[in-house]
Structures are given as C-alpha cells and as structure tokens.
Amino acid sequence: MAKPNVAIVMRQLITQIQQELPLHLTEAQLCHGSCLGCSKKMIEMLDDQLSYWQANLDVQQPSLADLAELTTLAQRTAKILKRNGWLN
Incomplete structure (x- = not known):
C-alpha cells in the first residue's frame, strides 16, 4: 500500500482546521472579559x-514534522478556544 503524499495530507489538514475552528473571529469578539x-x-x-x-x-514539500507541528498548534488553539467558550 502506498503512503499518502504529505502535501495532500497537509492540504486536507488545512481544510479541516479551517472548517472546525472559528478563525474569522475579530479581536473585538475574542477580547472581552x-x-x-x-x-x-x-x-x-x-x-x-x-x-x-x-x-x-x-x-515546498512539507515534512511529517511540519504536519505534526501544525496539528499540535491547531489542537492547542482549539483547547484555548474551548476553555474561553468559543468552541463546544
């Protein structure tokens, strides 16, 4: 079985992050209280x-480490957004 192309996986990860996290929120919306x-x-x-x-x-071809770093950053962001009431 062939390994997936890392660039394809990176594109899928980017799409998933954009769909699941509210990246469109403004500073005024985020910074209250x-x-x-x-x-x-x-x-x-x-x-x-x-x-x-x-x-x-x-x-540029991303590495597996690049995928891991972006995944970790997205998970940390989601955790903070959840803690602050922006995600369920």
Whole structure:
C-alpha cells in the first residue's frame, strides 16, 4: 500500500482546521472579559501558519514534522478556544 503524499495530507489538514475552528473571529469578539489563555494570539499564530502553507505547498514539500507541528498548534488553539467558550 502506498503512503499518502504529505502535501495532500497537509492540504486536507488545512481544510479541516479551517472548517472546525472559528478563525474569522475579530479581536473585538475574542477580547472581552477574562480569558484563560489568549485566543487572539493563538488564532493569529495558527492563521499565519495556515497562510504560509497555503502559499508554499506548490513550492515546498512539507515534512511529517511540519504536519505534526501544525496539528499540535491547531489542537492547542482549539483547547484555548474551548476553555474561553468559543468552541463546544
């Protein structure tokens, strides 16, 4: 059985993250009241990484480590968003 192409898996991961996390929230929406971790900073970091990979996937082949890093960042972001009431 052939291994999946890492670039294809990265594209699928990017799509999944964009569908599952509310990356469209503005600073005004995110920054109200008390927070347990900064949702705004996490979304910014994750959005930067997503933009980077979307722009460079045709030029640069991601590694398995790149996939793992993006997955970890998305999971950490989701955890903070959930803790702050933005995800169920």
